[in-house]
Amino acid sequence: MWTHPRIAGYLSQALSHEMSVVQQYLTQSNLCGCWGMGVECDHFRREAGEELEHAGKIIRHMLTLGLAPNATQLQPVHPGRDMAEMLTFDWHLEEEAVRLYDDALRYAQRCRDEASSRLFAELLADEQAHLQELERMLAKLAEKEK
Template structure:
């Protein structure tokens, strides 16, 4: 495939985003199965939903890459981090979401600097969704902490 007039850094951001989003799918799916084995079926359902949401992000990135004329290529999945309890799992998830936020923030700022409004809007939408997810995780972590004390 050929890409026409697409900033190489934007393509790099898309490739890293795809790798991270697919890593998130793997992370949440694995965690869902783990907490199900602990008997936490409601938590397992919630983590499965998170996995589906991250898969939706990956599909949007793939669609964007195809629209730009490049073949999607996720370079490497991150290893899954498993915790000994729910609070530890959620802390790992929060750190992972912050990586996504940082990537999308950098990508958005780069698109502003090169006057690429279409890709800026694309990355900005993902950034806002990941920020909302991080806020939800913060609340969930606080709820878990309060029930453990």
């Protein structure tokens, strides 16, 4: 099956992104565990699980297209030194994901690649929800620190 090279590029970039955020959230989860912050530890573990599901969906789609699912560009982890810093780093990562899936979706629609469009639309909606959740958490944190 022929896939547009740019769609293959978006998929590969997406897989690298998802694997990077799994690493980020797992690191933050374990850090919170070390600090005795059980609720936050669970929160980041759940996030890591959701991002891992995203990676799985991308891998499945790449396999159906006959593409090798290699995440070649893992980003360095920036866990942060406190909750506000952690959530701010994560906000930037989620914003990056929204931009990536927005671009990828537009391109897949232009190519009339329906299966890729469906996947990118689903991932975009999830990442937008992650971004909103982080904004809520950051606002709550700022309110507490007043």
